Amino acid sequence: MNAENQAGPRADNTKGLRPLLRIxxxxxxxxxxxxxxxxxxxxxxxxxxxxxxxxxxxxxxxxxxxxxxxxxxxxxxxxxxxxxxxxxxxxxxxxxxxxxxxxxxxxxxxxxxxxxxxxxxxxxxxxxxxxxxxxxxxxxxxxxxxxxxxxxxxxxxxxxxxxxxxxxxxxxxxxxxxxxxxxxxxxxxxxxxxxxxxxxxxxxxxxxxxxxxxxxxxxxxxxxxxxxxxxxxxxxxxxxxxxxxxxxVGKKGDAAHGECGxxxxxxxxxxxxxxxxxxxxxxxxxxxxxxxxxxxxxxxxxxxxxxxxxxxHLPEPSRRGFLFAAAAGALSAPLWTIGGLAGQDGGTGKNPLLIRPPGALDEARFLSRCIRCGQCMRVCPTNVIQPALGEAGLEGLWTPVLNYRLGSSGCQVQCIACGNVCPTAAIRPLTLDEKLGQGKFAAKGPVRLGTAFFDRSRCLPWAMERPCLVCQELCPVSPKAIHTRTTFEPIRFGQAQLTGAQGARLGLTGLPKPTVNLGSGDYFLRPAGLVPMNSPEAGLRRINAATWTGQGQTFTLDAEPQPGQGWRTAPGSVVEVLVRLQKPYLDAARCIGCGVCEHECPIAGLRGVRVSYENESRSGPGRMLV
Amino acid sequence: MTGPDANMPQNNGQGTPQNTAQDTGHGVEQNELSRRDFLRRAAGASAIALAGAGLAAVLLDRQGPPASDAATSAKGLGDFSMAELRGKPGRMAIVRSEVRSRVDSGNAQPDRKAMLERALTALGGLGAFIKPGDRVLLKVNAAFATSPLLGATTHPDLVAAMAGLCLSAGAASVALTDNPIHSPESCFALTGIAEAAAKSGARVILPNEALFAPVSIPPSGNIGGRLIRDWPALAGAFKGVTKLIALSPVKDHHRAGASMTLKNFYGLLGGRRNVFHQDINGIIAELALLVRPTLCVLDGVSVMLTNGPTGGSLSDLKAMNVLAVSTDPVAADSFGMELLGRAVTEAPYITLAQTAGAGSADYTTLNPQFLDLGA
Structure with a gap:
């Protein structure tokens, strides 16, 4: 490449027709x-x-x-x-x-x-x-x-x-x-x-x-x-x-060009x-x-x-070395299988976080096509497609895997970009109809990437008496795969004694100032010990406002409490504060594993709802539901 | 790579002859510095020492690091309401229209532009709100990368109509923005809003990281000062803006009761804003204080009654063919609850927003004009 640096004369190049461009x-x-x-x-x-x-x-x-x-x-x-x-x-x-x-x-x-x-x-x-x-x-x-x-x-x-x-x-x-x-x-x-x-x-x-x-x-x-x-x-x-x-390329041997020096x-x-x-x-x-x-x-x-x-033709041609390398390669493929990570035989051994992009083939066929070029990871608008480091085992190093904790959202429901840029169809080029299970794909249903599971020890409404429900809000399928059941649960340190009542305004004493805003619409008051017979909402009155003074607490309810619903407003009656919780449940048959719930869950570290590969469409016999 | 190597022989070449000359001249003082050499070295050493001491003196931090490095927060994103209406009942017009007869479309909907124009005419024309030279920002709901047919986002026809009217009224510029759930480019493209903006001459402001700055809401009554505290908001989109118009669909929302105008302002927050769902009514009431719009348009042409706020199916929608324009976002939302067939108390944030002084939870107190557009 540096031939122009050398000073030697180029006698032959100047002879005859000089090419327009040196090669x-x-x-x-x-x-x-x-x-x-x-x-x-x-x-x-x-x-x-x-x-x-x-x-x-x-x-x-x-x-x-x-x-x-x-x-x-x-x-x-x-x-x-x-x-x-x-x-x-x-x-x-x-x-x-x-x-x-x-x-x-x-x-x-x-x-x-x-x-x-x-x-x-x-x-x-x-x-x-x-x-x-x-x-x-x-x-x-x-x-x-x-x-x-x-x-x-x-x-x-x-x-x-x-x-x-x-x-x-x-x-x-x-x-x-x-x-x-x-x-x-x-x-x-x-x-x-x-x-x-x-x-x-x-x-x-x-x-x-x-x-x-x-x-x-x-x-x-x-x-x-x-x-x-x-x-x-x-x-x-x-x-x-x-x-x-x-x-x-070669050396000319004819005498017309003189001896090679x-x-x-x-x-x-x-x-x-x-x-x-x-x-x-x-x-x-x-x-x-x-x-x-x-x-x-x-x-x-x-x-x-x-x-x-x-x-x-070849450097140091060694048939033995060639055969040895080929034999090692031929052995390596069954050795990967011995590891069991690719989910052969019904998915045992597969990493639960091995979630492939929508349209990805079953793991064995996927690994026979993916060249780890990263085009799917590049084009993904939400940046959830990531190069696998350990998720797919050594055999799947840098193959695409979905990480719902990273990126700007889960797998976008109306997006089919990854399969359409995959050069080898390891991720098949889906149409929107096929991904969403519409039109002629209606009978087959949508492409599922996995299933969301609630971790009830980390989910706010399940574990911490806090309303939340971001996951249900953003679940993109209709009807939503995440549904709720509403409960009213007594809050910690939530009991107080009535000191007086005037219409919907109650005077209370003995209620420590809570860490939440009781007037936010999510909190209710009820006579303590009331066992609702017909309706779980019997006797409940929503708290519209709550103020703390030196003497006690003043609550404004949404309506006057009714004796017919079990209320006793005589001073000294005990009442309790309840929080209305919409607890999330998952309808696995409707979940497509898009991971928006996991991405948006406010429990930032280990999320309260997490998706793993179970029930993914590509697994075939490895599916969870029947 | 070898640049320093190339210089080394030159240095040696200069230094070595001098030393040898001195060494031979003063045989006794071998290995001692000459005066000149000593001064030169002393000056160099002093320079390094002074630089070290100087840096320490200039940058000395006696306190150590603070617990947080949050920047000073702005107080909200601004009040764009009409000055003459502050402290008074707002104004409101509600238009109902028949479905436009269109043989070629299975999803016939009334003409949002005609409805918008009719409502604005009843309020004295858009010129009563947008003055020549105004820089208008439209807050659309582009939360999801879905088709406008699914009604989860602001309809592109409404965006185009409002942007066009603003420019006709003499606005210097019209921009629109949102910080959506899905990836922003996909959202603006798939909802048709980007195309509507391009056609009508409005600029799409994508929620670039650099546009976010921390804001705080000063307390007002028992709202504010609690949730939005040094929280990143889309402040950069408001640079130079003189008027704000909210364009919102009417949608079911399981946690909040409904998603309309005030919930639309959630799209002005950045960060991990989902933590605020623990106090959904408190946060939406604070959003009513975060920014005060000039006008609010509530699009009840196709109302999402179930599975909100994402929807996802045409069966989640119901044609109601109503569009409301109001200067009061709280009143607009109270009307939206009526469209959804729900009591205002089912969305407690509406009452909380009224308590905080953001508007009226009873839209009838605005004496709205009811208009019928016919076919």
């Missing part, structure tokens, strides 16, 4: 375009009608180009999901031209290349160390047998996928980049502008996501494109796909570590085209013939 410049423009496109698509993955919002943009376009996603889901599901056919042109391109995607398109590759360049650009400023810098650069870009590691990783991942466990997304650069942008950089950068989000976004374990991303960029200080060379399973897949590529400038600037000066390791060539630019003799070409220096 390296074209590559840089292409890389910049794909990085900009990635950032733009990340920015517009926000619900809204304006042109810079989710309004017809193909926000998954770059993710859909990914052959590893296509191949992984294909192995895991035995189908090629239609939106992923965009990977086919990339496969065709790679088969004929080699890893052009790595060199020209991959946005993470471009970032890696930029960071590797930044690290070495600074180094070469050391005074008098230009020669040393070039030698260091040559050492950095020398081919390493460890570049075989990514093929073993690929073998592991694809073997696991064959057995239904899709883990490619953890290492695949495109989901990895989108995940990092969506859940770390976008929310952090937007905090100062609030152009994307009204409220600061929250993502569980964001620091870990960023640590991985920063680590990958940081490794470029060790070797340029460290991740691309040693880790990237997508690069490894491309390295296999270019096995028969007719066109590739073995200056190794091509190796010095090689991004892939593919050894262009010697026996070319064809699978490792990223098509960075730096060698074409660096060669002072113009001997490096991209052409339909083998390199004059010789060619081999």
């Amino acid at each position: 390296v410049a074209a590559r840089r423009i292409s890389q910049a375009f794909f990085v900009a496109l990635t950032l733009w698509l990340c920015a517009v993955t926000t619900l809204g009608a304006s042109f810079w919002r989710l309004s017809g943009w193909q926000v998954n376009f770059i993710l859909q180009l990914d052959p590893l996603t296509a191949l992984g889901t294909m192995l895991a599901t035995r189908t090629w999901y239609a939106p992923l056919v965009w990977a086919v042109p990339v496969i065709v391109l790679t088969a004929f031209l080699g890893r052009a995607f790595c060199g020209f398109a991959c946005p993470l590759g471009a970032l890696n290349q930029t960071f590797g360049w930044l690290a070495r650009r600074v180094t070469s400023k050391l005074p008098g160390s230009r020669g040393a810098a070039l030698r260091a650069r040559l050492a950095d870009n020398r081919h390493s047998p460890w570049q075989a590691a990514k093929y073993y990783l690929l073998a592991f991942l694809l073997a696991a996928a064959c057995f239904g466990s899709l883990q490619t997304g953890l290492f695949d650069p495109l989901p990895l980049l989108f995940r990092s942008l969506n859940m770390t950089l976008a929310p952090v950068l937007d905090a100062g502008f609030q152009a994307l989000f009204l409220k600061p976004r929250h993502y569980a374990s964001a620091w870990l996501l960023f640590a991985v991303f920063a680590g990958i960029l940081g490794l470029n200080f060790l070797r340029p494109r460290f991740f691309c060379r040693f880790v990237c399973p997508l690069g490894a897949l491309f390295g296999l796909l270019n096995r028969f590529a007719p066109w590739r 073995n200056c190794t400038l091509c190796d010095t600037y090689c991004e892939g570590g593919c050894r262009p000066s010697g026996v070319l390791v064809a699978s490792e060539c990223l098509l960075c085209m730096n060698c074409l630019d660096a060669c002072p003799q113009g001997r490096m070409t991209f052409a339909g013939r083998p390199s004059a220096g010789g060619e081999e």
